[in-house]
Amino acid sequence: MAVLVTGGAGYIGSHTVAALLERGEDIVVLDNLQQGHKEALLGGKLYVGDLRDAEVLDRVFTENEIDAIIHFAANSLVGESMKLPGKYYHNNVYGTLCLLEKMNEYNVKKIVFSSTAATYGEPEQVPIDEYDRTLPTNAYGETKLAMEKMMQWFDTAHEIKSISLRYFNAAGAHDSGKIGEDHRPETHLVPIVLEAALGKRPHISVFGDDYDTPDGTCIRDYIHVSDLADAHVLAVDRLRTGADSSVYNLGNGQGFSVKEVIEIARTVTGKEIPALIEPRRAGDPAVLVASSERARSELGWAPSRSELKHIITSAWNWHASRPNGYEG
Numbered sequence: 001m002a003v004l005v006t007g008g009a010g011y012i013g014s015h016t017v018a019a020l021l022e023r024g025e026d027i028v029v030l031d032n033l034q035q036g037h038k039e040a041l042l043g044g045k046l047y048v049g050d051l052r053d054a055e056v057l058d059r060v061f062t063e064n065e066i067d068a069i070i071h072f073a074a075n076s077l078v079g080e081s082m083k084l085p086g087k088y089y090h091n092n093v094y095g096t097l098c099l100l101e102k103m104n105e106y107n108v109k110k111i112v113f114s115s116t117a118a119t120y121g122e123p124e125q126v127p128i129d130e131y132d133r134t135l136p137t138n139a140y141g142e143t144k145l146a147m148e149k150m151m152q153w154f155d156t157a158h159e160i161k162s163i164s165l166r167y168f169n170a171a172g173a174h175d176s177g178k179i180g181e182d183h184r185p186e187t188h189l190v191p192i193v194l195e196a197a198l199g200k201r202p203h204i205s206v207f208g209d210d211y212d213t214p215d216g217t218c219i220r221d222y223i224h225v226s227d228l229a230d231a232h233v234l235a236v237d238r239l240r241t242g243a244d245s246s247v248y249n250l251g252n253g254q255g256f257s258v259k260e261v262i263e264i265a266r267t268v269t270g271k272e273i274p275a276l277i278e279p280r281r282a283g284d285p286a287v288l289v290a291s292s293e294r295a296r297s298e299l300g301w302a303p304s305r306s307e308l309k310h311i312i313t314s315a316w317n318w319h320a321s322r323p324n325g326y327e328g
């Protein structure tokens with residue numbers, strides 16, 4: 001029996017493929033390679049194709065014995081989603097619908113879903129737990145919430161069990177140094193700070209220093225990508241025991257400000273990293289920190305690489321050795 005990983009050539013997908021390989025799982029990857037990188041795959045059988053292409057899904061399901069799915073394939077840029085919501089509804093929501101219908105057709109009953117803290121929007125309380133209000137403030141978060149809900153209805157009607165994992169801020173790179181973060185364009189804080197350390201950018205822009213936080217910059221909960229990957233493997237295990245559908249937050253439970261991230265990156269890299277204060281970025285909540293108690297107690301998840309210094313050191317190993325990412 002194999003695990004199908006959609007979007008397995010992407011950042012979190014490829015680290016999850018690595019974690020599954022370590023466990024000796026049979027892996028099938030479906031990725032359209034629009035954002036993913038073939039070189040990010042350390043193993044598995046790759047199908048290059050799109051979720052919305054029924055023919056490729058038929059091939060995946062008839063040529064392999066799929067027992068569970070980990071579903072990453074989606075567009076994930078908040079800014080782009082505000083300009084092109086149709087693209088997000090089409091690829092994310094309709095793509096997931098196509099996948100769920102094929103799961104039903106081929107009697108595949110387990111799916112682990114890559115969701116996001118963006119499903120909460122502006123938090124009502126910090127740390128955020130899974131029972132808090134979900135009111136996304138951007139189209140990307142709205143599509144992820146719609147995908148979660150679609151899965152719940154497919155459970156009610158067809159007994160397809162799902163675990164949705166709502167990530168906070170994924171960062172870092174695999175301990176082997178073989179895979180890491182390579183988004184084009186890059187919008188995330190940690191890789192951008194490290195690009196500034198490498199001299200690929202003149203400075204890091206700090207988006208706002210007038211938030212209601214101790215140093216005025218936004219606070220986020222950074223979690224190592226390999227810790228996230230482990231949670232997906234544990235979620236597959238849980239579904240294999242016959243567990244019910246559920247939702248889990250994945251974060252470290254500790255917040256760091258933008259200025260603190262830059263300061264730690266200066267220590268790790270030994271570089272100056274010039275920073276410029278710029279206006280706030282639309283839609284950024286001041287503080288996002290997760291309560292991941294539920295994932296710890298029910299999945300047995302124990303993040304072990306998510307000390308911020310370790311996250312940034314692992315990311316720096318990757319960026320410094322591959323300054324041009326997978327093209328380097």
Ligand code: UDP
Nearest residue numbers: 187188189192205206207218220258281284
């Ligand atoms: N940020 C920043 N400069 C950048 C990129 C991000 O100041 O060039 C800030 C952003 O406003 C947020 C935090 O860093 O407060 C984390 O942003 P990121 O895009 O990495 O993740 P998000 O929290 O939006 O998912």
